[in-house]
Amino acid sequence: MEERIEINIEDIRESNLADIPEACRGCVYWEYPEAFEQGKKDAVKTNAFEVKKNEWFAQTMKEFGTCGKIAYYEGAPVAYAQYAPSTRLPKIGSYGSKPAGKLEEGVVFLSCLYVSDETMRRQGVGERLLQNIIEDLRRRGFKAIETFACRSGTDNPSGPMMFYVKNGFHLKDKSDPELPLMRLYLESIVP
Ligand SMILES: CC(C)(COP(=O)(O)OP(=O)(O)OC[C@H]1O[C@@H](n2cnc3c(N)ncnc32)[C@H](O)[C@@H]1OP(=O)(O)O)[C@@H](O)C(=O)NCCC(=O)NCCS
Numbered sequence: 001m002e003e004r005i006e007i008n009i010e011d012i013r014e015s016n017l018a019d020i021p022e023a024c025r026g027c028v029y030w031e032y033p034e035a036f037e038q039g040k041k042d043a044v045k046t047n048a049f050e051v052k053k054n055e056w057f058a059q060t061m062k063e064f065g066t067c068g069k070i071a072y073y074e075g076a077p078v079a080y081a082q083y084a085p086s087t088r089l090p091k092i093g094s095y096g097s098k099p100a101g102k103l104e105e106g107v108v109f110l111s112c113l114y115v116s117d118e119t120m121r122r123q124g125v126g127e128r129l130l131q132n133i134i135e136d137l138r139r140r141g142f143k144a145i146e147t148f149a150c151r152s153g154t155d156n157p158s159g160p161m162m163f164y165v166k167n168g169f170h171l172k173d174k175s176d177p178e179l180p181l182m183r184l185y186l187e188s189i190v191p
Contacts (some may be wrong), residue, residue, distance in 0.1 A: 004124060004189070005073065005120075005123055005124070005125070006073070007071045007072060007073050007078070007079075007128060008071070008072045008120075009069055009070070009071050009072075009128065009129060009132045010067060010069065010070055010072065010158060011058060011066045011068070012061075012066070012067070012068030012069060012070060012082075013061070014032030015056070015091075016070060017054050017057060018160045019070050019072075019077040020053075020070065020080055021077060021080050021114065021116035022112060022116075023104055023114075023116065024080055024082075024112060024116070025046070025050055025053060026045075026047050026048070026049040026050045026053060027049070027053070028049045028052050028053055028056070029091055030077075030089040030090075030091045030092070030111040030112070030148070031052070031053065031056045031088070031089060031090075031091075032049075032052055032056075032090075033090055033091040033094065035049065035052065036049075036091075037191060047061075047112075056063040056088070057150075060078065060084050060088050063085075063088075064084060064085055064088070064103075064180060065140065066136060067083055067084045067088075068080070068081060068082045068083070068110075069081045069127050069130070069132060069133060069136075071115075071125055073117075073120060073125075076117075078115065078116060078117040078120045078125060079113075079114060079115040079116060079120070079125050079126065079129050080112065080114050081110065081112060081113045081114070081129050081130070081133055082110075082111050082147070083108050083109060083111065083114040083133055083137075084109060084111065085103035085109070086100045086102060086103070086107070086109045086110060087102075087103065089109055089111050089113045090159065091111075092107065092109060092111075093117070094111060095176060095179060095181070095183070096146055096175045096176030096179065097148060097172075097173040097174060097175045097176045097180050097181035098175065098181065098190075099173075100146055100181065101144055101146055101183070105143065105144075106141070106143030106144060106185075107142070107143060107144045107145070107146055108137055108142050108144075108145050108146075109145075109146050110130075110133065110145055110146065110147040111147075111157065111158070112157065112158060113126060113129065113130060113147070113158045113159055115129075118149075124162060126129055126159065126163065127163075127166075127167060128169060130131065130167055131167070133145070134167075134184065134186065137186055138186040138187075139141060142186055143182050143185065143186055143187055144151070144183050144184060144185050144186055145153050145183070145186060146172065146181060146182065146183045146184075147164065147169075147181075147182055148179045148180070148181055148182070149161040149163070149164045149169075149179070149180060149182050150170070150178065150179060151177060151180060152177075152178065157179070161182065162164045165182075166182075168184050169183060169184045170182065
């Protein structure tokens with residue numbers, strides 16, 4: 001039987017914010033879309049947005065609780081995920097597939113799932129990170145998790161549709177056929 005690599009998954013908290021992969025640490029695409037677009041025009045260095053990102057984490061943790069995870073392999077961060085109520089991620093509204101579920105309905109949105117170390121892909125890291133989030137949200141009593149997946153691509157925003165289908169998600173809306181809204185009901189998962 002193939003051996004599973006040993007990874008350690010930790011909640012994001014103030015003390016490990018610096019372990020967020022560089023590409024995501026200063027990315028405010030979901031959280032502050034106007035600043036993100038303006039930053040692109042003005043060629044603002046992404047590290048200028050790190051403070052905003054850290055503030056976002058601090059406020060979301062206060063309002064909602066754990067909203068991100070980092071996977072470590074041999075002590076080094078290799079993957080990252082972020083999830084929150086849709087109201088904390090205003091970029092969601094600009095996507096064609098809709099509507100994203102609301103927190104009042106028990107729905108949480110997965111905005112980023114990213115195995116940042118590409119040499120670590122296809123070894124089960126993404127799946128274990130996703131399952132860790134699912135377990136976290138189920139334990140906290142939420143009803144469903146949603147994300148936008150790529151139908152034909154493999155990258156942004158959260159990875160390919162087949163990855164989510166393999167992990168039990170169903171198609172909720174495909175108004176934008178390339179970036180469908182996927183949903184997983186957490187209640188159907190037996191603890
Ligand atoms: C999508 C992603 C999270 C998957 O993580 P991973 O560790 O590489 O995938 P896993 O090994 O856990 O895959 C589990 C299963 O999902 C499916 N899967 C994973 N990646 C896939 C791909 N690129 N295409 C099709 N199916 C895929 C497969 O069924 C796979 O099982 P298999 O390898 O036995 O066939 C990872 O590839 C990634 O980070 N991609 C980039 C995503 C991105 O750009 N995020 C936004 C950053 S801003």
